[in-house]
Amino acid sequence: MTYDPVIRVRRFNRAVTTEVGALDTSFLGRGRSLGAARVLNSIGQGQSDVAVIRDYLGLDSGLMSRLLRSLEEEGLIETLPNPQDARRRVAKLTETGRSEFHAYEALSNTRAKTFLARHSKPEELLRAMDIIATSLRRDHIVLEEKDPRHKDARYCLSEYYGELARRFEKGFEVSLSRDPNARDMIRPRGAFLVAISDGLPIGCVGLKGSGGEAAEIKRLWVAPSARGLGLAKRLMTAAELAARELSIKLLRLDTNSALPEAQQLYLRTGWNEIERFNDDPYADTFFEKRL
Amino acid sequence: MTYDPVIRVRRFNRAVTTEVGALDTSFLGRGRSLGAARVLNSIGQGQSDVAVIRDYLGLDSGLMSRLLRSLEEEGLIETLPNPQDARRRVAKLTETGRSEFHAYEALSNTRAKTFLARHSKPEELLRAMDIIATSLRRDHIVLEEKDPRHKDARYCLSEYYGELARRFEKGFEVSLSRDPNARDMIRPRGAFLVAISDGLPIGCVGLKGSGGEAAEIKRLWVAPSARGLGLAKRLMTAAELAARELSIKLLRLDTNSALPEAQQLYLRTGWNEIERFNDDPYADTFFEKRL
DNA sequence: TGAATTATCTGACTTAAGTCAGATAAAATG
């Protein structure tokens, strides 16, 4: 017996519009209109190009101009012409502006902490928030090529290892696996892709090249909160594209039968099962694909 | 390695304010201001007392009056004095108003359905939404005494049985358990309490009386999405209060060691373990509490 | 019964937000 899904979604919508909506209005406590606060926050977040901010916040150019003027009069920002194109303007925080921006940040952070602290299982709550935020913003997930030693890449890899340890009967120990050398997953030999949803890394895949015409796909991982959105397929397609760019003709990969979703994906996307081609103790199934 | 919780909460806030916020503005497509749409919706949901709606939506009395007038001019509602108190007014939908209200409902329902349909694991998404909505609105959870045959009670019980079936090694079959007679959980013999969060039943407890001075606590259940909020304790306290009201002096209950959270709760709240007092095949631990 | 309280309404405001039609100056284009 399940409760009507539509009722449950609408209950969620009501809850967030009343409660999270209050967050917006809490910004009004600092004597500035919501519009001005939003512009100040965008600048504080590192946006400087006026046109970009206007576009992001969906503001009319007249309105934007006036909001900038009011922030300038308050001494929070200064604007100057863009040196590359003097028609455009860039805005940056003054010292006062920076501290005002941090006051807004502190407000948000305190709210977030309070919300989590009231729950006795904050990890559950965060998981649920990740699922929903990722799903709501699914059209804004971007794939970025990163150094596998970058913070976001390392986060994905550590989550990946943690998941293998949970799913493999005998656990997982990276040092026993064939851990690729970082340089083999950076151009020109290979590549490492991270899927980012609104700043949070939620998936990755590595293309481990050797300089020759063959390469391996390694470390395909999608965060539990991002499953069901077709992200693994998107990561694989991007990895194949990178391989083509690097003139790679043959892709191989190894996997484990404890990860059936992965095997299904490979079979559905043109990969063929082949004989074992390495001695990785954690691999028991092997695939290849010609490009 | 976990990502900064505060960043994750704030990412969630951004996602819902941009995406769910768009829901609010989508109501503007019907040529009415958001304020008027909200009033119309409140009336459609069954609120008729003008003061109650005003209070719920947090509107100024002047503004409310004007919004009602504009809806009246459109022929969507009619207002008349409250027969009990002619200072107060009640509002109700006209035939036109009803169909306009249903148009708004259809908009919301379609949005909810579309959102779920885009996900390949809607059940996961709903679970996450329940967790968050319940947590956000935790201060608005109400306990209501209901007939155990009521829809909401039956929903809780079926979820409870489903959970026992999953958690007990040998499963669970209601017919084998000592299923209480509904009448024993209705006043004056007993009571049945359901916890409701914004319309969704999320927990229950039964007080099974016999007419005498002893009674049993049965069917204590809290929805997975509502765990961590202290709801079980609140339900037990309410059940004890009901027992006192019914002049019951001794409470007993049976439970199973596969439900350790429950046992911990009983031990923390003044219950003492006693000898087996019934032959329920699913019970292996027994408690009592003197009131 | 007379005074105080309460619910609603009306008119006269303010404010935030947003729209729109030029004006201006810089850059791009042919």
Added chain:
DNA sequence: CATTTTATCTGACTTAAGTCAGATAATTCA
């Protein structure tokens, strides 16, 4: 170089939302 395009700004609007001080009528209280 003249023309067109682009980014921003300014002034003159509109609209939704909300505030505030009475006015009015019904109800409650002493």
